[in-house]
Amino acid sequence: MLRSIILFWFLSNKIRKEMINKCLCLLVMVVFANNLAFCQVKDPKLTEVWYPEPSVVTPGNTLTAAPSDAIILFDGKDLSKWHKPKYAYGGTMQETAEILTAKINYPEFSAPEWIVENGEMIVKPGGGAIETKQHFGDVQLHIEWLSPKDEGKEGQFYSNSGVFLMGLYEVQVLNSYDNKTYPNGQAGALYKQAIPLVNASLPPDTWQKYDIIFNAPRFDSDGKLTKTATITVFHNGVLIQNNTELKGPTIYIGPPYYVAHPPKMPLILQDHGDKVRFRNIWLREL
Secondary structure (H helix, E strand, C coil): CHHHHHHHHHHHHHHHHHHHHHHHHHHHHHHHHHHHHHHHHHCHHHHCCCCCCCCCCCCCCCCCCCCCCCEEEECCCCCCCEEEECCCCCCCHHHHHHHHHHHHHCCCEECCCCEEECCEEECCCCCCCEEECCCECCEEEEEEEECCCCCCCCHHHCCCEEEEECCCEEEEECCCCCCCCCHHHCCCCECCCECCCCCCCCCCCCEEEEEEEEECCEECCCCCEEECCEEEEEECCEEEEEEEECCCCCCCCCCCCCCCCCCCECCEECCCCCCCEEEEEEEEEC
């Protein structure tokens, strides 16, 4: 009996020591892990990423001057970067689809008819739209424009023009200073799709500026839309479109929808019959 008690005590004591040792080892491991994590958090080198390095771009010497990697579309001298397209843009989705087909398969151009004077390009009413010879996809665009003072004009007939990204997606140009019209057609609207967040318009005969970030839509090999187009617009330095999604081309009549098109297309400036002026047009491909 005594031997059994002594054996039981010995085994129990051994088990207790093993349990204590295991607990101590576990405690040491937890403390070590915590200390290691603490050391990692405190070591800034563990979160430094050295490659790839961004390419160097030299900003312009003013807030509106083109940076070193910009493509200059109009510098006040001539329209050498532009031509007049036979096919410009459509008012309905059916027209837009037909024009897209024609532009892709049967491109035809002539010399632009707009006027260049005093470092500005001026819409020639009835002369037609102009478009860039170069095609673009995602871009950062800077463009300055002026609505001439024109007594008696109002609504959509007061200095109407437009900036068409890829020839399809319009940021409206219009005198919207003390000039009432439908909000999704005023200056800075994504025409008939998105009202600007605020009206940042300046009076007629005042130079204004748009700074636009445009992300082109994406289509798969079957022409199916995989990513919608988005536009961010600053009007005179004020955010008026904040990464706004487009529903398709900005048409005049009917609901829009996407039609597959090339990943790069020209920029178009609209002739709506008003002598709107433009200057200092440049963009950066993104």
